[in-house]
Amino acid sequence: MQQKSPNVKWQHTKIKREDREKVLNQKGLVLWFTGLSGSGKSTIANEVEYVLNSMGYATYLLDGDNIRHGLNSDLGFSKEDRKENIRRISEVAKLFQDAGIITLVTFISPFREDRNNARKLIPEGRFIEIYVKCSLEACEKRDVKGLYKKAREGLIKDFTGISSPYEEPENPELILNTEKETIKESVDKVINYLKDKKLIR
Amino acid sequence: MQQKSPNVKWQHTKIKREDREKVLNQKGLVLWFTGLSGSGKSTIANEVEYVLNSMGYATYLLDGDNIRHGLNSDLGFSKEDRKENIRRISEVAKLFQDAGIITLVTFISPFREDRNNARKLIPEGRFIEIYVKCSLEACEKRDVKGLYKKAREGLIKDFTGISSPYEEPENPELILNTEKETIKESVDKVINYLKDKKLIR
Numbered sequence: 001m002q003q004k005s006p007n008v009k010w011q012h013t014k015i016k017r018e019d020r021e022k023v024l025n026q027k028g029l030v031l032w033f034t035g036l037s038g039s040g041k042s043t044i045a046n047e048v049e050y051v052l053n054s055m056g057y058a059t060y061l062l063d064g065d066n067i068r069h070g071l072n073s074d075l076g077f078s079k080e081d082r083k084e085n086i087r088r089i090s091e092v093a094k095l096f097q098d099a100g101i102i103t104l105v106t107f108i109s110p111f112r113e114d115r116n117n118a119r120k121l122i123p124e125g126r127f128i129e130i131y132v133k134c135s136l137e138a139c140e141k142r143d144v145k146g147l148y149k150k151a152r153e154g155l156i157k158d159f160t161g162i163s164s165p166y167e168e169p170e171n172p173e174l175i176l177n178t179e180k181e182t183i184k185e186s187v188d189k190v191i192n193y194l195k196d197k198k199l200i201r
Numbered sequence: 202m203q204q205k206s207p208n209v210k211w212q213h214t215k216i217k218r219e220d221r222e223k224v225l226n227q228k229g230l231v232l233w234f235t236g237l238s239g240s241g242k243s244t245i246a247n248e249v250e251y252v253l254n255s256m257g258y259a260t261y262l263l264d265g266d267n268i269r270h271g272l273n274s275d276l277g278f279s280k281e282d283r284k285e286n287i288r289r290i291s292e293v294a295k296l297f298q299d300a301g302i303i304t305l306v307t308f309i310s311p312f313r314e315d316r317n318n319a320r321k322l323i324p325e326g327r328f329i330e331i332y333v334k335c336s337l338e339a340c341e342k343r344d345v346k347g348l349y350k351k352a353r354e355g356l357i358k359d360f361t362g363i364s365s366p367y368e369e370p371e372n373p374e375l376i377l378n379t380e381k382e383t384i385k386e387s388v389d390k391v392i393n394y395l396k397d398k399k400l401i402r
Contacts, residue, residue, distance in 0.1 A: 049216045
């Protein structure tokens, strides 16, 4: 996208990410949870944030539904709006990572290209794509929010998995299979991955 | 603005602002610097962030120019785009404040209504409007970025102070008069205000 404000120059800030990370004693990260509605993204991310908070880490959870109440309240679910939804949240995740925060992002984010664009904004090794894998059948059976029923009835248009595609990640850092794993097992996999990669202590 | 995704429900997160503030041992705040281009917003905010970082606080600076390179790269300077520019950054500042971060925002933010909308998003007492006051004549004389010259030549449209209005804050928490005060004096005023109000230790 071409910037619409060509006279605006980048302003270098005196305090850098490194200075902020020193105060926080941690590394800024983006944990990007992608998967179908009902796959367990929010459930797992909430538990991961709970564990990280208990360990003393500064965290923030950018929840797809909640961001649609504020920053992205002007966006619907058309292909263009979905792209813009993910573009904006990618930029916000970039800011949080730059602030030194462990940033958990839970968006269906169905398109590979959009997720790859998010990754490109984040320094190498600091973007962890977590595919919360669950079959459409299982998600639809859970139907926690009653949205699949509405989508099947045609009351919701452009619903991922039903009337809009979901493109599986090709090389995610982590796959959580929520049909086979317990929530605790999935959470442990995330925490252990971060420890193994020395992204947390 | 009406939300364009009526089926999306608010998701309660397990970890709350209080939990994050406990880890950070600080209060989430928004320091909103408003004023003409060249008034000194960025200079002062950078120094304030430097002092706060040295004191061990977790901070982040949302700079108007930098946000226009990323999140708001699709926006120009028409009245509508300016409104949307401030709306989005208000929502982002809300997220940072909710994360427990001391958030410094440096946007010209010329319209009173937009600044008041930003304030409404933030819990009582946590939004500090800082008017960086400097006459148009002095700002134009400084013309650090060479933008006033371009605006006078008609090369930049909708330039605040020249071809677009600036509405002074009516009841800002702080006024910094950068024509009369040194940078250090302005910075001290901000830090002392935060201490007086027990917003920092």
